[in-house]
Every structure is written in structure tokens, then in C-alpha cells.
Amino acid sequence: xxxxxxxxxxxxxxxxxxxxxxxxxxxxxxxxxxxxxxxxxxxxxxxxxxxxxxxxxxxxxxxxxxxx
Amino acid sequence: xxxxxxxxxxxxxxxxxxxxxxxxxxxxxxxxxxxxxxxxxxxxxxxxxxxxxxxxxxxxxxxxxxxxxxxxxxxxxxxxxxxxxxxxxxxxxxxxxxxxxxxxxxxxxxxxxxxxxxxxxxxxxxxxxxxxxxxxxxxxxxxxxxxxxxxxxxxxxxxxxxxxxxxxxxxxxxxxxxxxxxxxxxxxxxxxxxxxxxxxxxxxxxxxxxxxxxxxxxxxxxxxxxxxxxxxxxxxxxxxxxxxxxxxxxxxxxxxxxxxxxxxxxxxxxxxxxxxxxxxxxxxxxx
Numbered sequence: 419x420x421x422x423x424x425x426x427x428x429x430x431x432x433x434x435x436x437x438x439x440x441x442x443x444x445x446x447x448x449x450x451x452x453x454x455x456x457x458x459x460x461x462x463x464x465x466x467x468x469x470x471x472x473x474x475x476x477x478x479x480x481x482x483x484x485x486x
Numbered sequence: 487x488x489x490x491x492x493x494x495x496x497x498x499x500x501x502x503x504x505x506x507x508x509x510x511x512x513x514x515x516x517x518x519x520x521x522x523x524x525x526x527x528x529x530x531x532x533x534x535x536x537x538x539x540x541x542x543x544x545x546x547x548x549x550x551x552x553x554x555x556x557x558x559x560x561x562x563x564x565x566x567x568x569x570x571x572x573x574x575x576x577x578x579x580x581x582x583x584x585x586x587x588x589x590x591x592x593x594x595x596x597x598x599x600x601x602x603x604x605x606x607x608x609x610x611x612x613x614x615x616x617x618x619x620x621x622x623x624x625x626x627x628x629x630x631x632x633x634x635x636x637x638x639x640x641x642x643x644x645x646x647x648x649x650x651x652x653x654x655x656x657x658x659x660x661x662x663x664x665x666x667x668x669x670x671x672x673x674x675x676x677x678x679x680x681x682x683x684x685x686x687x688x689x690x691x692x693x694x695x696x697x698x699x700x701x702x703x704x705x706x707x708x709x710x711x712x713x714x715x716x717x718x719x720x721x722x723x724x725x726x727x728x729x730x731x732x733x734x735x736x737x738x739x740x741x742x743x744x745x746x747x748x749x750x751x752x753x754x755x756x757x758x759x760x761x762x763x764x765x766x767x768x769x770x771x772x773x
Contacts (some may be wrong), residue, residue, distance in 0.1 A: 424754055442772050451659075471562075483577065
């Protein structure tokens with residue numbers, strides 16, 4: 419597995435992490451939390467979206483580099 | 487003498503030797519960190535019900551600084567992006583660009599370690615105080631305006647203090663299980679963003695004083711072991727990347743293809759180190 423393939427795996431895991439963090443924040447907010455919890459959840463979701471866009475651009479831009 | 491398969495793939499593996507080597511090494515690293523993650527899970531599921539410090543060996547919640555941990559996670563993710571960009575820059579024959587990305591990667595690594603050191607220092611100045619009535623409180627000491635590190639009751643006695651000023655932690659909401667409503671004054675403090683309340687405690691009322699260090703609670707033992715081991719990997723990886731990017735970059739002129747492979751191998755290790763943190767952060771900080 420090349421660095422390119424490992425990077426794609428890494429970015430995918432990071433996107434999952436942002437989803438975990440945002441659900442944790444939203445859970446805290448609905449459990450009597452503060453608006454800060456809601457804000458952190460939204461920031462985390464946004465970060466996940468940004469990472470997804472980055473991953474897509476990365477794959478498109480460097481498609482000539484091997485996965486092996 | 488030429489080292490075989492340093493650049494060209496070996497026919498049986500289809501990879502150059504260093505790549506096979508780093509993946510074997512990373513497999514052993516998975517086993518090492520896997521053992522610590524398993525230890526964490528076992529310690530946690532065997533912890534009695536209730537939350538520390540209310541219950542002696544109960545599992546603590548919300549003791550770590552989540553915004554700082556989140557920031558450190560972002561720093562490591564950035565460093566993974568820059569190390570890949572450095573490798574791609576070499577593939578595109580852009581050495582100056584490679585150097586810039588490597589510099590950012592190493593700076594991110596050093597930034598991560600500096601923030602982690604700050605976090606450790608904060609824990610060494612955070613205490614659990616057991617009172618003679620059996621209750622426990624947590625907070626920071628205030629001795630003549632400063633917050634001493636790693637004190638024990640002996641240090642308090644040596645300083646000949648009769649009472650200790652303590653910035654007592656307001657219990658966080660995780661200490662109140664579902665179905666147990668949070669007391670009104672604590673709820674108001676949470677809403678106001680208040681975290682501490684000053685209290686003066688007579689030294690004669692204290693039965694023990696311990697900083698948040700590995701021997702204080704199994705949580706701190708596993709937290710410090712895992713994060714310190716991870717920190718060592720970050721330090722080692724940063725040193726190797728610094729060497730490749732600056733001191734040992736002369737190989738780019740003599741054997742550019744092999745040099746590019748070296749950066750790929752370094753980048754694979756760096757991604758592994760960052761991936762460990764991606765699992766460590768939610769497990770230790772959030773859950």
C-alpha cells in the first residue's frame with residue numbers, strides 16, 4: 419500500500435472521527451448542554467465536510483500516482 | 487555495492503524493500519498499541535459503577551481538556567496532509583516545495599508536543615484531596631498565588647501551612663448519571679461557564695493529597711502510558727522527517743528516486759502515528 423492509499427484511508431477515518439465528535443457534541447447539547455456544545459458539533463460537522471471535499475480533490479488531482 | 491530493490495520493486499513482493507520493511511514494522515506497532523487499547527478497555531469495563539472521585543476506583547469523566555485535545559488532533563491531521571504533499575512535490579520534481587511542506591510537518595509535530603507538555607503540566611498541578619470524613623474533592627492548590635506541581639501532604643507540612651486554598655472543581659455533568667438531576671447551583675455554574683470555586687481547607691482535615699499522576703488512579707496510569715508512548719513516536723518521527731528534509735536531503739541530488747522512496751516510508755510511519763491519535767483522542771478524551 420502506497421502513501422497515497424494510506425492517506426486516503428487516514429482521511430476516511432478522520433471523517434468518521436468528525437462524525438463521532440459531532441454526534442457526541444449534539445448528544446451533550448440535547449442532554450441539557452450549552453450552546454457551546456451545539457457550536458462544537460457544527461464545527462466538527464463542517465470539518466468532516468471539508469475533509470470529504472479535500473479527499474475528493476486529492477483523488478482527482480493525483481490519480482496518476484499508484485495505490486501500491 | 488548497490489543495495490538491491492532499494493528503488494525497483496522486488497519481483498516476489500511487487501514492492502521495494504523499504505516499503506515491505508515499514509509495513510512489517512507498522513504491524514508490530516499495531517500489536518503494541520493494540521495491547522494498550524485492550525488494557526484500557528479491560529480497566530474501564532472492570533471499574534466499579536459511579537464516577538471518580540466520588541467512587542474510589544470509579545472511572546473519571548471529563549478530566550481532560552477537550553478543546554486542547556481537539557486542536558492537537560487538527561494539528562496532526564494537518565501534518566499528515568503536508569507530509570503527503572511533500573512526497574508528491576518530490577514526485578513532481580519540486581524540491582523547494584518539498585522542503586516547505588517538510589518544514590510545516592516538523593513544526594506541526596513540535597507544536598503537538600509543546601501542547602501535550604502543557605497538558606501534562608496542568609495535570610501535575612491538579613490534585614485529588616481526601617478529607618478525614620472520607621469525601622474527595624479535586625482542584626488546584628493556590629499557595630501564595632502560585633500553583634505548585636506534584637505536591638504531597640509532606641510538602642504541605644514542610645511549607646508549614648495551616649490551611650490550603652483550593653480552587654475546587656465544580657463537578658462536571660458527567661458525574662451525574664442519567665436520571666439523577668444536576669443540583670440547581672451546579673447547573674447554574676455550568677451555564678455561566680464557571681469551573682472552580684475557591685475554598686479554604688484546614689490541613690488537619692486532609693488525610694491525603696495526590697496530583698493527577700499515574701499512581702493516583704488506573705485512568706491516569708493508562709492515559710499517561712498511552713499518550714507518552716504516542717508522544718515518543720511523534721518525537722521520533724519528527725526527528726526522522728527533519729533529517730530527511732534537511733540534514734540528509736543530499737541524496738536528492740545523487741539518487742532522487744531512492745530519496746523519494748525514503749520520504750514515502752517516513753510518511754507511512756507518520757500516518758500511522760497520526761492514525762493512533764485519531765483512535766486515542768475519542769477513547770481517552772470523549773468516551
